[in-house]
Amino acid sequence: QVQLVESGGGVVQAGESLTLSCAASGGISSIRDMRWYRQAPGKQRELVASITIGGPTTYVDSVKGRFTISGNVAKKMVYLQMSSLKPEDTAVYYCYLRTMVQNYWGQGTQVTVSS
Numbered sequence: 001q002v003q004l005v006e007s008g009g010g011v012v013q014a015g016e017s018l019t020l021s022c023a024a025s026g027g028i029s030s031i032r033d034m035r036w037y038r039q040a041p042g043k044q045r046e047l048v049a050s051i052t053i054g055g056p057t058t059y060v061d062s063v064k065g066r067f068t069i070s071g072n073v074a075k076k077m078v079y080l081q082m083s084s085l086k087p088e089d090t091a092v093y094y095c096y097l098r099t100m101v102q103n104y105w106g107q108g109t110q111v112t113v114s115s
Contacts, residue, residue: 002026002104006095009109016113017083022095022106024076030100034071034078038091038111045094049080062088085113 008020020036033052039045049069051057057069066085071078078095092108 002028002102004095004097004104004106006093006106006109009093009111011112011114012085014086014113014115016085017081018085018111019082020080020093020095020109020111022078024078024097024104028076028097028099028104031073031076032098032100034069035096035098036069036078036080037094037096038089039094039108040088040091043091048093051078082111085111087113087115089113 003025004022006020006022008018012018031053033050035050036048037045038048048063049059049067051069051071053073059067066083068081090113092110094108095106097104
């Protein structure tokens with residue numbers, strides 16, 4: 001059974017940094033792209049960053065220059081380095097993997113940025 005487990009969330013002050021990790025276990029292969037989404041209270045889930053295997057990375061405008069997504073397909077890991085955090089970055093962050101046959105979501109990790 002495939003599982004995605006996020007870690008690294010927490011409570012930080014504005015301007016600080018956090019790095020989120022997502023580890024995939026189980027029979028997962030042929031990863032096509034890796035993504036991080038977030039959902040703030042009362043808001044829709046939004047795509048924060050994505051990395052296509054062998055292709056480009058993309059970011060939502062609000063995090064460009066502050067967040068960096070990276071991944072290791074062999075280790076089935078995806079990371080999100082977040083710096084200069086702002087209160088508006090407060091949300092539950094979810095990792096997402098797209099493979100050739102199925103897509104997978106993690107359970108989410110809470111990031112809270114206080115002003």
